[in-house]
Amino acid sequence: MNILLVLIVLSGVAFLCGLLYLRFQDIARKRELDDALSDARRWVERLAGQVAHLIGTNAPAKQALADASERFTLACSRLDLAKTVEQAGLAKQTALEGLHHIRAARVAMKLNPGPALPEEAERSRADGEVADRPLPQGWYSRPWRKSASDSVGPERP
Helix, strand or coil: CHHHHHHHHHHHHHHHHHHHHHHHHHHHHHHHHHHHHHHHHHHHHHHHHHHHHCCCCCHHHHHHHHHHHHHHHHHHHHHHHCCCHHHHHHHHHHHHHHHHHHHHHHHHCCCCCCCCCCCCHHHHHHCEEECCEEECCCCCCCCHHHHHHHCCCCCCC
C-alpha cells in the first residue's frame, strides 16, 4: 500500500512539474512575441513620421515616396494581424523597405539621407546605383524592354 501511495504522489509531482514547464514556455513565447511586435512597431512608427513629413520635389523622389507610403500601409496591416514572431518580422521588414525608399527619396532631393538602416544580404545584392545614387530594387535607369529589344538585333522580314 505504501508503494502505491508513493507512486501516486510521484506521478502527481511529475504532472505538476510538466504543467509548470508548459506554463513557463508559454510565458517565454509571449515575451518573445511582445519583443518582436515592439521592435516592428518602432520601425513602422519611424516610417510613419517620414512618410507624413516629406514631399517629393522631383519625379524620382515622388515615386520613392509613393513606394514608401505603400510599404507603410502594408507594414501597418501586417503589424495589426501579427500573431507570431515571424509575422512581426515581416511587418518590420516591410517597414525597413519603406525606410530604404525614404532614403532614396531624400538622396534624390539632395537631402541628408538620415541615419543608417540595418542592411540585409539579399537587399544589398538586389539594389543598385545610377549616377552614384542608391536606388531601391525595382528601379531602372532606363526602360529595360527597350534595351532588351535593342540587343536582339535587326528584325528579319
